Amino acid sequence: MTTSLTPQWVKDAIFYQIFPDRFARSASVPKPSNLEPWDSPPTVHGFKGGDLMGVVERLDYLQDLGVTAIYFNPVFASTANHRYHTYDYFQVDPILGGNAALRRLLDEAHRRGIRVILDGVFNHASRGFFQFNHLLENGPASPYLDWFIVHGWPLHAYDGHRPPNYASWWNLHALPKLNTRTPAVREFLWNVGSYWVEQGIDGWRLDVPNEINDDEFWREFRRRVKAANPEAYIVGEIWDDASRWLQGDQFDAVMNYPVTRACLGLFAHRTLQQDLLRNTGYGYVPLLDVASFAEVVDENLHRYPRDVVYAQLNLLDSHDTPRFLTLARGDESAFRLASLFLMTYPGAPCIYYGDEIGMTGGRDPDCRRAFPWPDGNSPAVERWNMALLDHVRRAIALRKAHPALRRGDFIRLHAAEEVYAYARRLGDEVLVVVLNTGLRTAHLALPVADLLPEGAALQAVWGEGGAQVADGRLPVSLPPRSGLVLARA
Numbered sequence: 001m002t003t004s005l006t007p008q009w010v011k012d013a014i015f016y017q018i019f020p021d022r023f024a025r026s027a028s029v030p031k032p033s034n035l036e037p038w039d040s041p042p043t044v045h046g047f048k049g050g051d052l053m054g055v056v057e058r059l060d061y062l063q064d065l066g067v068t069a070i071y072f073n074p075v076f077a078s079t080a081n082h083r084y085h086t087y088d089y090f091q092v093d094p095i096l097g098g099n100a101a102l103r104r105l106l107d108e109a110h111r112r113g114i115r116v117i118l119d120g121v122f123n124h125a126s127r128g129f130f131q132f133n134h135l136l137e138n139g140p141a142s143p144y145l146d147w148f149i150v151h152g153w154p155l156h157a158y159d160g161h162r163p164p165n166y167a168s169w170w171n172l173h174a175l176p177k178l179n180t181r182t183p184a185v186r187e188f189l190w191n192v193g194s195y196w197v198e199q200g201i202d203g204w205r206l207d208v209p210n211e212i213n214d215d216e217f218w219r220e221f222r223r224r225v226k227a228a229n230p231e232a233y234i235v236g237e238i239w240d241d242a243s244r245w246l247q248g249d250q251f252d253a254v255m256n257y258p259v260t261r262a263c264l265g266l267f268a269h270r271t272l273q274q275d276l277l278r279n280t281g282y283g284y285v286p287l288l289d290v291a292s293f294a295e296v297v298d299e300n301l302h303r304y305p306r307d308v309v310y311a312q313l314n315l316l317d318s319h320d321t322p323r324f325l326t327l328a329r330g331d332e333s334a335f336r337l338a339s340l341f342l343m344t345y346p347g348a349p350c351i352y353y354g355d356e357i358g359m360t361g362g363r364d365p366d367c368r369r370a371f372p373w374p375d376g377n378s379p380a381v382e383r384w385n386m387a388l389l390d391h392v393r394r395a396i397a398l399r400k401a402h403p404a405l406r407r408g409d410f411i412r413l414h415a416a417e418e419v420y421a422y423a424r425r426l427g428d429e430v431l432v433v434v435l436n437t438g439l440r441t442a443h444l445a446l447p448v449a450d451l452l453p454e455g456a457a458l459q460a461v462w463g464e465g466g467a468q469v470a471d472g473r474l475p476v477s478l479p480p481r482s483g484l485v486l487a488r489a
Helices: 008-012 052-056 059-065 098-111 130-141 183-198 215-228 257-267 290-303 332-343 386-401 403-407
Strands: 015-018 069-072 076-078 086-092 115-120 203-206 233-236 313-315 348-352 409-416 419-426 429-436 442-447 457-462 466-468 473-478 482-488
Touching: 008 403, 052 098, 059 386, 086 098, 086 183, 098 115, 115 183, 115 233, 183 203, 183 215, 215 233, 257 290, 257 313, 257 332, 290 409, 290 419, 332 386, 332 429, 332 482, 348 386, 386 403, 386 457, 403 419, 403 429, 409 442, 419 442, 429 442, 429 473, 466 473, 473 482
Parallel strands: 015 069, 015 348, 069 115, 115 203, 203 233, 313 348
Antiparallel strands: 076 086, 409 419, 419 429, 429 482, 442 473, 457 466, 457 482
16 A cells, blocks of 8 residues: 555645535626526526635635635536536636636635635536537547547537437536546646646545546546645545545545435434435435444544545535435434534534535535525525524534544444444543434443543533543433533543
């Protein structure tokens, strides 16, 4: 196995995922006229006109929340509102404000200590991508013929009645797959990867990287990116076991969907809407008791090297999934427990924009609603779940205040009777986290003889009360559907 440390800053990061068209719109960015109303339900093809300057104008909000890194869905020029249909990898979409807006965003974010990760869509491009458009204009005479895999002529690029006669992602006409066996294509994509890191981005989230089934492609991608910035973060969208890509020579980490699924299975097990999971990357999510959940957690903690585990991108939902609160049928206690777990678990927590204020949404495109910023007619207190926002803000502050929650060992203490408890230990700092998923007040004595000295007093840094070690055990009580975090007094 190649040994290569993951970026150290990721262990301490609090990520916030932004879908650019839907987060914030700035009056400083000129817009075309045919935009959907900001507050109307999202549609497959409609644009709402969010932009990067709108994000710049909301950086104070993100900083106050505790965010230290932003992961953006694609920002490059595209004719799709989600911008996974890239037609120019070196130009930021003009509706987002162009390259100048990204430059301003990077400067302002970095000034606040906030890092910026971009979405890299390298498996497929779009019908408007120059080299593919060249094929449409010139057929088999195009010098870019080997950039794609063509099965017949003329190309059926816009004929929805016939399947595309070229390799495309999920057989979609709009997404011609790049032929990454062609040296010129490889070099082009590697140059994209290094160019934007040289411009100041702090890493890449790689879209469906397993579909470029070529380890050497990704090894060279890593070499180029890390040469530009050794601390750049490379995180892949792999939904299941990613061991193949996490040997230290390709990605630093992946989006931790196995833990997402486990959080849904435990914290929302009474209210989970399985019907909303169909036709999503989740598939069927098994309902879990705390013992089963603990096994999933332990398996994930030991599946990869420690450096990788502590750099995983941990999330409760994303642009590809229904929102957690919607899947839980509005059960805020499920979201509160899950988000507290996320903030006390190894790896970098990632908040999908708006989850912190109680935004809801079903399958795509409903999970991509516009952020309801307050206006003159509707102040924030009326449009936001302020109690939930306070919960998320405090949970982030808790994580940032205690190095053991970010870098410490994870030790399971209890997983039975609907209570899950664990310790985080870093040097002399020990925190005990207790999550009561049940509907009754829980009373238990946790085994801590190997962690804390006899008579040690602990005080709540989340929840209320305190406890003292007696006979190697820590007696705790906590209300139903609530969490408790204790630290040495």
